[in-house]
Amino acid sequence: MRDDRIPVDLLVVGAGPAGLAAAIAARKAGVTSLVVLEREDEQGGILNQCIHNGFGLHRFREELTGPEYAQRDIDEAQALELDIRTGTTVLDITPDKLVTAVSRERGIQVFAAKAVILAMGCRERPRGALAIPGSRPAGVFSAGTAQKLVNMAGYMPGKRVVILGSGDIGLIMARRMALQGAQVLACVELMPYSSGLNRNIVQCLQDYDIPLLLSHTVVDIHGRERLSGVTVAAVGEDRQPLPGTEKYLACDTLLLSVGLIPENELSLSAGVQLSPATQGPVVNNLFETNIKGVFACGNVLHVHDLVDYVSRESAQAGQAAADYLLGARPCFLRSRVCDGQGVRGTVPQLLDIPCEQTPETVELMFRPDRVYQNHHVTVRTPDEVLLSQRRMIFTPGEMAEVKLGPAMLEQARGKTITVEITKEKQA
Amino acid sequence: MYDIVIIGAGVTGCAVAYRLGQYAGRVAVVDQAHDVSAGASKANSGIVHAGYDAKAGTQKARLNVKGALIMEEYCRPLGVPYVRSGAMVLGFHEEDRATLEALYHNGLANGVKGCRLIGREEVLSMEPRLNPQVLLALDVPASALVSPYELTLALADSAAENGVQFLLGSRVTQLAYQQGAWQLTTPGGVLTARAVINCAGGDAGRLHNQISTRQVHIIARRGQYYLLDHNRPALFTRTIFQAPTKMGKGVLVTPTTHGNLLLGPTAEDIDDGADTITTRDGLKNVLEKARLTFPGVSLRQVITTFSGNRAHEAGGDFIIGAVEGAPEGAFEAIGIESPGLSAAPAIGDELGDLAALSLNLPKKTDYIAPTPLPKAFSAMDEDERRAAYQKDPDYGRIVCRCEQVTEAEVRRAIRRPVGATSLDGVKFRTRAGMGRCQSGFCSTRVMEILAEELGCGLPGITKSGGKSWVLSGGIGKADQDA
Ligand SMILES: Cc1cc2nc3c(=O)[nH]c(=O)nc-3n(C[C@H](O)[C@H](O)[C@H](O)COP(=O)(O)OP(=O)(O)OC[C@H]3O[C@@H](n4cnc5c(N)ncnc54)[C@H](O)[C@@H]3O)c2cc1C
Numbered sequence: 018m019r020d021d022r023i024p025v026d027l028l029v030v031g032a033g034p035a036g037l038a039a040a041i042a043a044r045k046a047g048v049t050s051l052v053v054l055e056r057e058d059e060q061g062g063i064l065n066q067c068i069h070n071g072f073g074l075h076r077f078r079e080e081l082t083g084p085e086y087a088q089r090d091i092d093e094a095q096a097l098e099l100d101i102r103t104g105t106t107v108l109d110i111t112p113d114k115l116v117t118a119v120s121r122e123r124g125i126q127v128f129a130a131k132a133v134i135l136a137m138g139c140r141e142r143p144r145g146a147l148a149i150p151g152s153r154p155a156g157v158f159s160a161g162t163a164q165k166l167v168n169m170a171g172y173m174p175g176k177r178v179v180i181l182g183s184g185d186i187g188l189i190m191a192r193r194m195a196l197q198g199a200q201v202l203a204c205v206e207l208m209p210y211s212s213g214l215n216r217n218i219v220q221c222l223q224d225y226d227i228p229l230l231l232s233h234t235v236v237d238i239h240g241r242e243r244l245s246g247v248t249v250a251a252v253g254e255d256r257q258p259l260p261g262t263e264k265y266l267a268c269d270t271l272l273l274s275v276g277l278i279p280e281n282e283l284s285l286s287a288g289v290q291l292s293p294a295t296q297g298p299v300v301n302n303l304f305e306t307n308i309k310g311v312f313a314c315g316n317v318l319h320v321h322d323l324v325d326y327v328s329r330e331s332a333q334a335g336q337a338a339a340d341y342l343l344g345a346r347p348c349f350l351r352s353r354v355c356d357g358q359g360v361r362g363t364v365p366q367l368l369d370i371p372c373e374q375t376p377e378t379v380e381l382m383f384r385p386d387r388v389y390q391n392h393h394v395t396v397r398t399p400d401e402v403l404l405s406q407r408r409m410i411f412t413p414g415e416m417a418e419v420k421l422g423p424a425m426l427e428q429a430r431g432k433t434i435t436v437e438i439t440k441e442k443q444a
Numbered sequence: 445m446y447d448i449v450i451i452g453a454g455v456t457g458c459a460v461a462y463r464l465g466q467y468a469g470r471v472a473v474v475d476q477a478h479d480v481s482a483g484a485s486k487a488n489s490g491i492v493h494a495g496y497d498a499k500a501g502t503q504k505a506r507l508n509v510k511g512a513l514i515m516e517e518y519c520r521p522l523g524v525p526y527v528r529s530g531a532m533v534l535g536f537h538e539e540d541r542a543t544l545e546a547l548y549h550n551g552l553a554n555g556v557k558g559c560r561l562i563g564r565e566e567v568l569s570m571e572p573r574l575n576p577q578v579l580l581a582l583d584v585p586a587s588a589l590v591s592p593y594e595l596t597l598a599l600a601d602s603a604a605e606n607g608v609q610f611l612l613g614s615r616v617t618q619l620a621y622q623q624g625a626w627q628l629t630t631p632g633g634v635l636t637a638r639a640v641i642n643c644a645g646g647d648a649g650r651l652h653n654q655i656s657t658r659q660v661h662i663i664a665r666r667g668q669y670y671l672l673d674h675n676r677p678a679l680f681t682r683t684i685f686q687a688p689t690k691m692g693k694g695v696l697v698t699p700t701t702h703g704n705l706l707l708g709p710t711a712e713d714i715d716d717g718a719d720t721i722t723t724r725d726g727l728k729n730v731l732e733k734a735r736l737t738f739p740g741v742s743l744r745q746v747i748t749t750f751s752g753n754r755a756h757e758a759g760g761d762f763i764i765g766a767v768e769g770a771p772e773g774a775f776e777a778i779g780i781e782s783p784g785l786s787a788a789p790a791i792g793d794e795l796g797d798l799a800a801l802s803l804n805l806p807k808k809t810d811y812i813a814p815t816p817l818p819k820a821f822s823a824m825d826e827d828e829r830r831a832a833y834q835k836d837p838d839y840g841r842i843v844c845r846c847e848q849v850t851e852a853e854v855r856r857a858i859r860r861p862v863g864a865t866s867l868d869g870v871k872f873r874t875r876a877g878m879g880r881c882q883s884g885f886c887s888t889r890v891m892e893i894l895a896e897e898l899g900c901g902l903p904g905i906t907k908s909g910g911k912s913w914v915l916s917g918g919i920g921k922a923d924q925d926a
Pocket residue numbers: 030031032033034035036054055056057061062063064067070071072073105106107108136137138139161164185186189280283314315316317321322323324325327
């Protein structure tokens with residue numbers, strides 16, 4: 018090994034809520050050699066541009082803005098004297114955990130880490146990925162970019178706005194643009210339901226009289242230099258545009274809120290296996306990936322709706338990384354968790370259930386593939402039903418979770434576990 | 445008064461300007477767009493065709509083969525990405541054998557070296573991801589890849605360093621010969637020159653017809669593409685064509701010099717050559733045809749779609765040289781559709797020399813050889829990166845995360861002789877914003893750097909010049925008049 022490698026026990030990539038919670042938990046569990054790398058100049062991740070409130074209801078039982086929520090973790094990290102290096106971009110991670118980063122202050126730094134926590138968050142799906150036909154003028158932004166422009170730079174991206182996709186960022190930005198005096202003509206959603214949180218539909222669209230066009234999409238983009246309008250059309254059940262339903266909306270801005278993609282380029286370079294369902298790493302109940310000592314949490318693992326759950330999950334990942342480093346790991350049997358009927362992207366995908374101690378309760382998180390009312394979440398092994406709980410509503414816009422207690426885990430040890438949504442209660 | 449004005453800053457016009465940079469004289473390039481390489485030269489397949497395709501005996505065949513032979517040497521001093529990738533033309537049916545044999549013989553007649561017909565097994569061993577139903581292929585080892593806009597930009601830089609002026613954002617509406625000089629009418633005034641070289645791509649026919657008794661007819665033929673993210677290892681290392689059939693020309697699947705995968709293009713005749721839209725049907729068509737070559741293509745990998753227009757002349761060949769039926773001192777490159785990129789080095793050298801000789805311009809004694817483009821940070825190894833940072837700490841700041849472009853590179857792009865003045869300008873010079881997030885992450889930072897370097901406010905920044913404004917105004921500040 019070259020002598021300019023910097024040895025470190027735990028390296029955390031990203032100082033958003035996930036990275037911060039993981040680092041704080043690891044430090045509290047006794048890890049002293051720990052570095053957090055963050056490419057932005059500020060800690061706090063995407064929360065810094067989320068100046069609306071609604072954060073922290075579960076974790077702090079208070080309604081905080083994004084920056085306020087982040088500040089609590091930043092303060093705690095500071096009190097613990099964590100080594101957090103901002104303005105530092107991680108460029109590469111190898112399977113043997115050599116982490117290359119660069120910053121303006123220190124140039125190229127290569128860390129030789131014993132454990133790594135991936136907490137890089139996610140990015141927005143751009144227009145190109147949807148291949149919306151038409152011209153390619155200025156004025157087409159992802160909703161998050163617009164949010165950054167308005168909330169961080171203090172500039173408006175336009176005055177007459179159409180929003181494609183009803184993800185939460187799009188909904189929040191509909192309200193933000195309206196509050197700032199822009200005319201928001203419509204929020205256009207391909208699916209027959211919104212992928213955003215219900216509270217956002219009420220507070221961001223309905224309260225501002227912004228129409229939500231479900232089962233519609235943008236089929237054409239017009240304008241040579243700056244956007245001059247979009248053509249919107251209804252779609253059929255196959256989600257293909259219905260001829261004859263086209264409508265032209267004159268606008269100068271199109272905001273896209275069409276999905277978030279976990280940012281896993283570094284994970285891939287480290288040899289981490291990804292799940293096609295979540296586009297994040299495949300992990301076990303300790304949030305460990307297929308590469309020993311490499312953990313993942315937060316939006317890089319799977320896209321969350323609520324930061325509270327990001328913090329909770331990430332603290333568990335931080336604790337697990339500490340256990341890994343401090344050598345406390347019992348023997349276990351592995352169970353595989355599969356998506357059944359109606360369920361997508363269950364995390365964790367693997368459960369390593371200890372053999373000689375009582376297992377700790379595990380939460381399985383997943384998204385329903387469409388809206389279900391008065392259905393049951395059923396968890397089963399090939400031999401038996403572990404649980405079947407009724408829920409009023411499942412919607413793709415809200416991550417669902419189900420807890421497996423110690424007794425159920427002991428029953429499931431080493432078996433394949435399936436999570437499904439069923440109409441009837443299963444026995 | 446200029447000695448020579450070149451109309452059009454595409455790869456043709458810039459190759460001519462690059463050649464003329466070696467001569468002493470007052471030379472300018474005028475383009476309606478706000479940057480060089482804004483036309484067909486930024487939206488094409490980026491293939492240096494070996495020359496088996498163009499009909500033997502045509503200008504296209506001659507200039508294609510000549511250009512392709514010198515392209516590697518041409519790119520080297522400029523530091524422009526060039527990859528000798530090779531190509532294949534696939535046949536799926538017994539009928540295709542005759543077509544491929546004809547191409548093979550046409551290639552021989554044009555002087556293309558190394559082509560051979562190969563069978564299914566060899567084809568699949570060379571490119572394992574191809575449709576296994578392939579029957580045979582023409583293997584074309586001489587085919588190569590070049591980055592078309594980087595070539596054009598580098599040619600422009602070198603020309604500018606040697607005194608060629610670039611007058612951008614200035615459309616020539618009228619071309620006329622009066623009082624012994626050429627008069628070019630632009631919105632900003634009339635330019636006069638002893639000689640003009642019409643390299644105006646899709647608009648070259650209109651300008652030609654203003655000055656010549658022999659009319660030409662340019663047809664805009666659109667080509668639409670899908671661009672896919674890079675994969676390591678690459679899915680394909682060669683350009684894969686399909687043998688033309690009764691059903692049409694097929695589409696190609698090709699890596700780019702940066703390792704992305706390009707699918708396309710369509711070929712549709714359209715009315716307005718300035719329109720570079722993509723259409724639902726066009727893209728569908730590309731995908732269906734590309735699946736024949738590459739059944740495993742995944743739209744999840746798509747990062748963008750785009751289109752470019754070929755300037756097809758009704759006669760089907762390039763028209764190169766002094767303008768027939770016009771007063772002296774008029775030169776042109778008309779109908780420069782594919783393989784115009786491959787031919788550009790040859791066209792630039794020939795047309796530049798021709799115009800310079802006609803005016804008896806002497807060669808420069810103080811010619812400045814081109815400065816090669818520096819290696820991209822993303823392509824450097826660790827030691828090169830450390831060294832780059834030692835020289836300029838702005839290499840320590842990543843601006844574009846997808847393509848790992850540093851602040852040093854963005855600043856340099858703006859400071860180049862023909863520098864970037866817009867987001868797209870930075871994008872084509874550095875790749876910042878060309879990656880999978882399509883500038884969602886870096887655009888705000890690039891705007892800040894542009895504003896700093898250009899000495900304007902953020903609202904003054906555009907996507908591609910003109911009225912392509914990005915911001916409508918500040919919050920609590922006066923609105924921009926848009
Ligand atoms: C617009 C928007 C609105 C939201 N609204 C709400 C809400 O109302 N209520 C709520 O509870 N939740 C909300 N959320 C969700 C919540 O903000 C996210 O779930 C949470 O921020 C995810 O945390 P994270 O740490 O995983 O990711 P991020 O916050 O994205 O942090 C990831 C960090 O990693 C850094 N990073 C990435 N790659 C690298 C690298 N290569 N090198 C160094 N650093 C790197 C990034 O710069 C970033 O700081 C919202 C999210 C968004 C985007």
